Amino acid sequence: MTAALRSNVSSRRFPPRQPGSYAGGSKVAQFQPSIERRSGQSQLQPIGSQAAVRQTVQLPTQAANPLWLRALTFAQRTSTVVTFSLVASALAVYGWTVYSQQLWGKEYDRLDALQRQERQLTAATEVLKDRMAQEAEDPASGLSIPDPTHAIFLQPAPLTEPAPVQAAPAPQPIQTAPLGY
Amino acid sequence: MAISFPPFRNFRSRKAAEKEGQRLRGGQSASALTQPSLKRSPQRGLEDGSGREIGERSPISPSNRSRLLAVWGVLMIGGAGLALNLVRLQIVQAPMLRQRAENQQTVALRPFVPRRPIIDRQGNVVAIDEPAHTLYAHPFLFQQSRQEMATQLAPILNRPKQELFQLFSSSDSGIRVEYDLPEETANRITNLGLDGLELERHQQRFYPQQDLFATVVGYVNTERQGQAGLEYSQQSILERSIEPVQVSRAGDGAIIPDELSGSFLHQDDLQLQITLDGRLQRATRLALEQQMQQFGAKRGAVMVMDVQTGEILSMVTEPSYDPNQYYQFDLDLFRTWVLTDSYEPGSTFKPINVAIALESGAVSPNDVFYDEGRIEVDGWPIQNSDYNERGGGRGSLSVQEIIQYSSNVGMVHIMESLDPADYYGWLEKIGLGQPTGIDLPFESQGQIKSLEQFVGSPVEPATTAFGHGFSVTAMQLLQLHGALANQGEMVVPHVVRGLYNAEGQAYWRPKLPAPRRLFSPQTAQSVLGMMEVAVQEGTGESAQILGYRIAGKTGTAQKPSPDGGYYESARITSFVSILPAESPRYVVLVVIDEPQGEDAYGSTVAAPIARGVMEALIAIEGIPPSQPQVVEEPTEY
Numbered sequence: 135m136t137a138a139l140r141s142n143v144s145s146r147r148f149p150p151r152q153p154g155s156y157a158g159g160s161k162v163a164q165f166q167p168s169i170e171r172r173s174g175q176s177q178l179q180p181i182g183s184q185a186a187v188r189q190t191v192q193l194p195t196q197a198a199n200p201l202w203l204r205a206l207t208f209a210q211r212t213s214t215v216v217t218f219s220l221v222a223s224a225l226a227v228y229g230w231t232v233y234s235q236q237l238w239g240k241e242y243d244r245l246d247a248l249q250r251q252e253r254q255l256t257a258a259t260e261v262l263k264d265r266m267a268q269e270a271e272d273p274a275s276g277l278s279i280p281d282p283t284h285a286i287f288l289q290p291a292p293l294t295e296p297a298p299v300q301a302a303p304a305p306q307p308i309q310t311a312p313l314g315y
Numbered sequence: 316m317a318i319s320f321p322p323f324r325n326f327r328s329r330k331a332a333e334k335e336g337q338r339l340r341g342g343q344s345a346s347a348l349t350q351p352s353l354k355r356s357p358q359r360g361l362e363d364g365s366g367r368e369i370g371e372r373s374p375i376s377p378s379n380r381s382r383l384l385a386v387w388g389v390l391m392i393g394g395a396g397l398a399l400n401l402v403r404l405q406i407v408q409a410p411m412l413r414q415r416a417e418n419q420q421t422v423a424l425r426p427f428v429p430r431r432p433i434i435d436r437q438g439n440v441v442a443i444d445e446p447a448h449t450l451y452a453h454p455f456l457f458q459q460s461r462q463e464m465a466t467q468l469a470p471i472l473n474r475p476k477q478e479l480f481q482l483f484s485s486s487d488s489g490i491r492v493e494y495d496l497p498e499e500t501a502n503r504i505t506n507l508g509l510d511g512l513e514l515e516r517h518q519q520r521f522y523p524q525q526d527l528f529a530t531v532v533g534y535v536n537t538e539r540q541g542q543a544g545l546e547y548s549q550q551s552i553l554e555r556s557i558e559p560v561q562v563s564r565a566g567d568g569a570i571i572p573d574e575l576s577g578s579f580l581h582q583d584d585l586q587l588q589i590t591l592d593g594r595l596q597r598a599t600r601l602a603l604e605q606q607m608q609q610f611g612a613k614r615g616a617v618m619v620m621d622v623q624t625g626e627i628l629s630m631v632t633e634p635s636y637d638p639n640q641y642y643q644f645d646l647d648l649f650r651t652w653v654l655t656d657s658y659e660p661g662s663t664f665k666p667i668n669v670a671i672a673l674e675s676g677a678v679s680p681n682d683v684f685y686d687e688g689r690i691e692v693d694g695w696p697i698q699n700s701d702y703n704e705r706g707g708g709r710g711s712l713s714v715q716e717i718i719q720y721s722s723n724v725g726m727v728h729i730m731e732s733l734d735p736a737d738y739y740g741w742l743e744k745i746g747l748g749q750p751t752g753i754d755l756p757f758e759s760q761g762q763i764k765s766l767e768q769f770v771g772s773p774v775e776p777a778t779t780a781f782g783h784g785f786s787v788t789a790m791q792l793l794q795l796h797g798a799l800a801n802q803g804e805m806v807v808p809h810v811v812r813g814l815y816n817a818e819g820q821a822y823w824r825p826k827l828p829a830p831r832r833l834f835s836p837q838t839a840q841s842v843l844g845m846m847e848v849a850v851q852e853g854t855g856e857s858a859q860i861l862g863y864r865i866a867g868k869t870g871t872a873q874k875p876s877p878d879g880g881y882y883e884s885a886r887i888t889s890f891v892s893i894l895p896a897e898s899p900r901y902v903v904l905v906v907i908d909e910p911q912g913e914d915a916y917g918s919t920v921a922a923p924i925a926r927g928v929m930e931a932l933i934a935i936e937g938i939p940p941s942q943p944q945v946v947e948e949p950t951e952y
Binding site: 235236238239242245250253254256257259260261263264267271279280281282283284285287 | 429432439440443444445446498521523524525527565569570571572573580597598601860861862863927930931933934935937938939940
């Protein structure tokens, strides 16, 4: 981040760096950024073309990260995933608690209404029954109080022994003669 | 890093920076100056052209310093103010604020907890709680004129608007307009959205059958207290009290149910079942009403009991009252007089006396007694009720004939066979002077003379022999005859079957005392035989039902007057019957108080009612006839 900022800012505001101020102690051939002030463009040039011919230019290789660093990176990535999933599930759980409470409230109102209706229905049914019974008491209704003379009492039928199952008759031979012509 | 903050660079004027740089260069070498900085932070090896490290702190000018101080001061004062406020809120005002928040966030949830319903034997609801609303008006809050309010409310309340207007004009606040508004009406009023009206919900007991069960069930007053009948005696069972639950409330007023216990929603559906049969009750009431109208009787009662269990199947008293509007009735009607009032049973007590005489061994069923028609005991005349008509006595009578003809003199002679003290012991043993123990309230016990009085004069056992000189309640007489019918074992009459849930499973049943043996089965059987003859050929002929064997006994007792002696015309006629006589199951007692007319006797007034009740009982309970009539098979098709 620092380098990127520097390239932007220094190109406009700061005087060009003295060559060699960095590379004084370096033994490795380096690319030296040379900044063209007039054109405002930067250009990479080897320090000397002759030297480049003689020496093998060794490109900077990406050194393998040490194990601890890789472990830390891995840990960071995993923890990011875990954190995000935890946050998501926490939000979901919170949402559910709020929603379930709302749902409970609605259902409770419904239960209350149903219980009220049940009571009203019960009372209405009983009032109707009572009205009918009262009307039935009126002689003009043509209904009469149950009277033993109108009752028929039946003697319970004696228990009958189940008839023994008879052996099935022996199968008759199939008529071989033709039934008709 | 500091380089990424342009404001910091702008903070210093370029001129000042250049000047500074010159001064520094003049003093020390640039490299020497930057060394410590590099050492301190190797990554910050950035310098500007002057060799000075970017981001380095520089002394602040006095004017800036004062500005900084001012900002710092403001921030510190602000911070201190916030801290003080925090202390005030968290420590000083904390209890009050917490209380306020609790008041706002919690609400006392008071679910509608109805009093338990009462159902009859078939499960018909006899008493149920309904929500009702009281409407209050506060005219000082009206947004409209009182006239307009009255006009709007009149059609809903079904009252003339002039009346409402007068009501609204009577006071400025707290006018009770209506006490028991049903829910729909209350909803309509709420939907009007009028200011100055207040609806208060409460429970109201509703009795769909009106006066049919009033004698047994009783009523509940506006304070939700049972005042008569089962509503009074079973108050603790019927009443359910759920303490209001404090629950939290969300911002929109919705209840947060996390603090509710499981029992909050799971109210039990238990109902109190009574032993009364609604159909029989109706038939009984009809029979009683008709006969009472015909004889202009003051009051009447009919009770039917299952003699084996003591369950009361029917209990009707007339006149009765509508418990929905109990406040419109005379207080006297709320008294279950078959329990509270005792009376002299008269001839209906004779079978009990005979059973005592037989059981004590003093008399055998085949003994014969001489009926003179009229005797004097200790100077008091005792005569048969038909003495004047017959002009004398009936001569020699067997015990069974004494019952059959209801001979007073014969009964006196039977009971003379017992030692008066023994007789008194028996009266105590069968429970005279003690309550029956029924589960209805305000039961009184009959009266019985003291042992000294009873033994002191021979007229006491003599009058007791034909059911006078002591008093019992109608319920007690029913219980005693129930014992005769139940092979001599006395059960406790009761009307509560228990608590049952909606599926009809029993949750609780009352504990009843074990039956108490009064008489041997043989004694009970022989007395029942005598009573059966009384119905077949004696005074109870009008209770006969074709095909059924019925045992019964009439009774016509003169009412005692407060100043001693008896009223000439005021009588209590009664009839007790037991069916079916061959295997007794039910006992029916009819008591009619003060029937008018010359021919008002137990046989003419009470026995026909008993027959009507028994006919309904036979049809409802499906009692097969004792002497079945063979239906002739049709010969032609």
